[in-house]
Amino acid sequence: MAHRWKNDLTKEDVTPYAAFLNRRQIMAGLGGAAGLGLAGLTAGQAQAAGDEALEPNSWEDVTSYCNFYEFGTGKTDPAAYAGQMTTTPWSVEIDGMVDRPGSYSMEQILDAMTLEERIYRFRCVEAWSMVVPWQGFELADLLDVAGVQDGAKYVAFETLYRPSEMPGTAYKVLDWPYREGLRLDEARHPLTIMATGIFGKPLPNQNGAPLRLVVPWKYGFKSIKSIVRITLTDKEPPTSWNMANPREYGFYSNVNPNVSHPRWSQASERRIGGGLFARRQPTLMFNGYEKEVASLYEGMDLARKF
Amino acid sequence: MQQINTLLRRLPVWLVYVAGVLPAGVLFYQALNGDLGVDPVKALEHRYGELALQLLVLTLAVTPLRRLAGLNLMRFRRAIGLLCFFYVVCHLMVWLVLDVQLLDQIIADIVKRPYITIGMVGFVLMVPLAVTSNNMSVRRLGPKWRQLHRLTYPTALLGALHYVMLAKGFQLEPLIYLALIGGLLVMRLPPLQKLRVV
Numbered sequence: 001m002a003h004r005w006k007n008d009l010t011k012e013d014v015t016p017y018a019a020f021l022n023r024r025q026i027m028a029g030l031g032g033a034a035g036l037g038l039a040g041l042t043a044g045q046a047q048a049a050g051d052e053a054l055e056p057n058s059w060e061d062v063t064s065y066c067n068f069y070e071f072g073t074g075k076t077d078p079a080a081y082a083g084q085m086t087t088t089p090w091s092v093e094i095d096g097m098v099d100r101p102g103s104y105s106m107e108q109i110l111d112a113m114t115l116e117e118r119i120y121r122f123r124c125v126e127a128w129s130m131v132v133p134w135q136g137f138e139l140a141d142l143l144d145v146a147g148v149q150d151g152a153k154y155v156a157f158e159t160l161y162r163p164s165e166m167p168g169t170a171y172k173v174l175d176w177p178y179r180e181g182l183r184l185d186e187a188r189h190p191l192t193i194m195a196t197g198i199f200g201k202p203l204p205n206q207n208g209a210p211l212r213l214v215v216p217w218k219y220g221f222k223s224i225k226s227i228v229r230i231t232l233t234d235k236e237p238p239t240s241w242n243m244a245n246p247r248e249y250g251f252y253s254n255v256n257p258n259v260s261h262p263r264w265s266q267a268s269e270r271r272i273g274g275g276l277f278a279r280r281q282p283t284l285m286f287n288g289y290e291k292e293v294a295s296l297y298e299g300m301d302l303a304r305k306f
Numbered sequence: 307m308q309q310i311n312t313l314l315r316r317l318p319v320w321l322v323y324v325a326g327v328l329p330a331g332v333l334f335y336q337a338l339n340g341d342l343g344v345d346p347v348k349a350l351e352h353r354y355g356e357l358a359l360q361l362l363v364l365t366l367a368v369t370p371l372r373r374l375a376g377l378n379l380m381r382f383r384r385a386i387g388l389l390c391f392f393y394v395v396c397h398l399m400v401w402l403v404l405d406v407q408l409l410d411q412i413i414a415d416i417v418k419r420p421y422i423t424i425g426m427v428g429f430v431l432m433v434p435l436a437v438t439s440n441n442m443s444v445r446r447l448g449p450k451w452r453q454l455h456r457l458t459y460p461t462a463l464l465g466a467l468h469y470v471m472l473a474k475g476f477q478l479e480p481l482i483y484l485a486l487i488g489g490l491l492v493m494r495l496p497p498l499q500k501l502r503v504v
Contacts, residue, residue, distance in 0.1 A: 061344045073477050173475040263419050276337050276346045280407050
């Protein structure tokens with residue numbers, strides 16, 4: 001029997017779309033702050049985190065324009081060839097300075113984690129950018145599952161290396177497997193997430209299925225895809241682009257409009273999706289997350305530690 | 307080969323110009339309509355640049371092709387060279403107007419980024435070549451015309467280097483262009499110039 005329960009909210013109570021985006025902006029920009037126990041912010045306070053509500057790019061933008069060199073160096077290669085990558089079963093080896101090292105299956109990980117949405121700016125070192133609605137969990141929560149030991153200072157990550165399913169690895173574009181790393185405090189920062197989905201759907205392979213890192217205040221290549229190993233260590237781990245060209249890609253690679261890449265300026269960016277005549281936009285310090293993360297780098301010369 | 311040469315003799319040069327310019331318009335139209343992917347600016351910039359490089363390889367190949375394979379494309383060499391310049395201009399315009407946009411950043415890029423400096427030098431060297439690609443200039447300049455048009459060689463090398471230097475990581479395609487252009491230049495060294503098959 002229908003109509004047993006009567007809704008006492010009217011159409012007037014429905015959140016306007018802009019405010020809805022704004023609410024999501026609170027989660028996006030201040031997900032970190034909420035995690036730190038500063039929940040209950042008003043829309044006005046949320047404005048301080050980002051000047052504009054973040055309007056996500058389209059599904060097509062995000063899934064057809066990717067850098068995933070294991071499948072080729074062209075932007076559309078990953079979408080064309082990543083489909084052959086087997087992502088089930090999947091497990092992540094968590095080792096190094098942890099209390100509970102071992103192989104964690106994707107099911108085990110998902111059972112232990114609560115997924116939430118984060119809409120983040122995504123800024124590539126090549127000076128283009130997007131806004132992506134991710135689903136995932138904070139990396140800190142996963143690290144707690146494994147139990148980080150005292151003395152660990154860095155987290156190293158490794159991407160799957162499976163030449164039979166990755167045509168791009170036939171060429172030594174980079175020293176495979178792809179490797180990335182974060183300082184432990186960066187890894188534990190509430191903005192740092194492990195993503196399992198976009199737009200409410202499972203991650204497409206070209207976007208790093210089934211599990212990838214997202215560090216929104218760093219250039220995109222730091223957000224390593226299709227992770228199979230996480231290692232806690234006390235030394236700064238080697239990272240792929242830094243190994244390939246240390247002059248151009250630093251370990252930190254924080255988005256910084258004041259520090260140019262040797263081959264192009266980082267002062268502005270092209271927002272993907274604007275078409276042929278879109279204007280460039282100024283690049284924001286720490287990709288717009290300065291308030292949340294600047295304290296991590298207090299006293300550091302960011303021009304030298306780029 | 308004789309048959310091909312006979313057929314080619316019947317092909318009017320103006321048709322080569324028309325067919326050569328056509329892709330520029332088609333690509334621009336595709337970029338406008340979203341048929342070149344979600345980043346039409348980069349796609350257009352790269353496609354124009356790539357076409358220019360391919361035409362550069364073709365101009366350099368005209369003489370060796372005649373010498374070693376007996377294929378005579380001499381009638382079309384000027385058209386190929388001018389089309390190459392046309393695509394370099396298209397490539398440059400997309401970069402200036404649609405990509406970088408800001409004048410101070412354009413100037414900074416030209417001065418500070420070696421691969422852009424090299425590309426710009428290559429473009430500047432091409433300008434006198436394009437301007438003198440007409441019968442009147444050939445007549446007026448006489449033997450100097452040949453000397454001037456040897457600028458094609460450094461231009462080609464700069465074009466290939468420009469592509470190699472902008473690639474991220476170790477990539478094959480730019481190196482193939484560099485090898486092709488390098489090889490075609492080496493064939494012009496005096497000891498190799500006497501090589502003849504036909």
